[in-house]
Amino acid sequence: MTSRRPDTTKVWNFINHFREDGVGANWTSLPEYFKRHDYLTYASGKLFHPARPPNNDFPASWTQGPANPYYWGNQMPIGDAENCDKSPSIAIFSGTDVYHAGAACYDLDDAAALNDSDVRNQPQTEQLAEYDHRLATRTIEFLEEAHAAGKPFFVGVGFRRPHLGWRAPRRFYHLYNSSTLDLAKVQTIGEDVPVLAYEMNSLNNLYRKGNETTTHQESSHGPPLPAELQQAFRHGYYAAVSFMDFETGRVLDTLDRLGIADSTVVMFHADHGWKLGEHGDWSKCTNWELDARVPFIIRAPFIPQSVGQRTMAIVELIDMYPTLVELAGLPPVPASEGIEGISVVPALRDPSAPAPHNKTAAFSQYPRCPDFNMFNDSRDWECLNIPKQNITRMGFSVRVAEARYTEWRKWLPTCEADWSPEGLVEQELYNHTGDLGRSPATFDDFEFVNLAYRDSAKALIAELSAVLQAQFQRDGASC
16 A cells, blocks of 8 residues: 555554654555545555554545545444354364364355445444445445546455455355365475464464363464364355455446446455465464465456456565556656555566566565464564564565575564574575466465575575565664
8 A cells, every 4th residue: 555565664563554753654655646636535444454554544545525434444433344253153073073163154144144225334243234245335335426426536445354254144155065175285384494484373263172162273383173174164264255256246346337347447456365274374474475475466458468367477565556556547656755566567468478567576574573482472473563673583585486585584673684694593495386376286385395404405595585685684774
């Protein structure tokens, strides 16, 4: 939303936000750029992280209207999508044991869950309609309002699913059969993978056993979950994805109904990936491909050579901002704004080219706070609620066409990495030769063997380490 990396926004946790004094109080966000060019800008759901910045950056980023500021992440007065505490979870039998998959559940009444006539400003806890269904309904209203006004529009919708818990109307559960679902190929810790790379599954209520009243928080350092329980979790995840797909379809159908589908750019993406038992893990807070890579789909009907095409070009989420600006025909973002992404429109015009926009690497980073115990203080291990000056390790990762390389470095109280030889704590190198980015092989065949400590990898490590340092090293950094 700002086209800037964490070291620029200074957001490495759930505490800070980019609008803080001394950071980006005067930056122009992506929707704000459109608003300044006389677009109607509407928001619903999780676009910025909830309450970061305050009020979903309203009114700077969004047009003032009767529906704003109600449907923003988990902020009141509407609230957030409900979890599985009050809905039927799936019971799974494994041998003589019975498990309850508390992260996966369904609505009892599909008609109520998919009710289009919800009370617009009523809190989620007082509604039977699912939160994401309400988000889609609001978005349809925004599109109708903008179309009636005859003005150009920027409409953002941040669906919650498939975020935990995997709650969805029953009809989407009926699309799948748990017993037929494949499991992760590698369900244990990989070869020579450092502890810093791992996480504890960060959310509770994954499952309970038998008549137990407490729930389990599973560890990637233990044995894999029973196969039947894993299939139930995958069942819940797939149902949640199908539910979200259905709601996305409602929004896209509105473009057709209003007759504006061929003059509207659609960009579809996620904010992070998720592991479904790979590495023995069921979460998202790592630098691995399964967490750092996301769907990124653009429909620009006026660029016919892009329609229905895939590209192997490397892109990043920071590229959204300049890409949408160019596709809308707006003036380029001034260099003085300092955005860090580049437009990927050249990849739409030539999808078969390996790097038509001259980007050959994608970067990610994730902190670690090893002063805390991964098993007992998982959220603090991931530094989610740790003040930024108290973070002590940072993992910097670069993905190129045939490899991913990550360095774990000491993180200083000045909010910068120690790039000296002594500052290097751990390394990871994974081979991606032959990874086409699709099919089950992408999830099961890569990043399970760390090659960083093999003599044959020294030259590639030296090359990619220099790429990381050129990207991330900063002189005079501060918190």
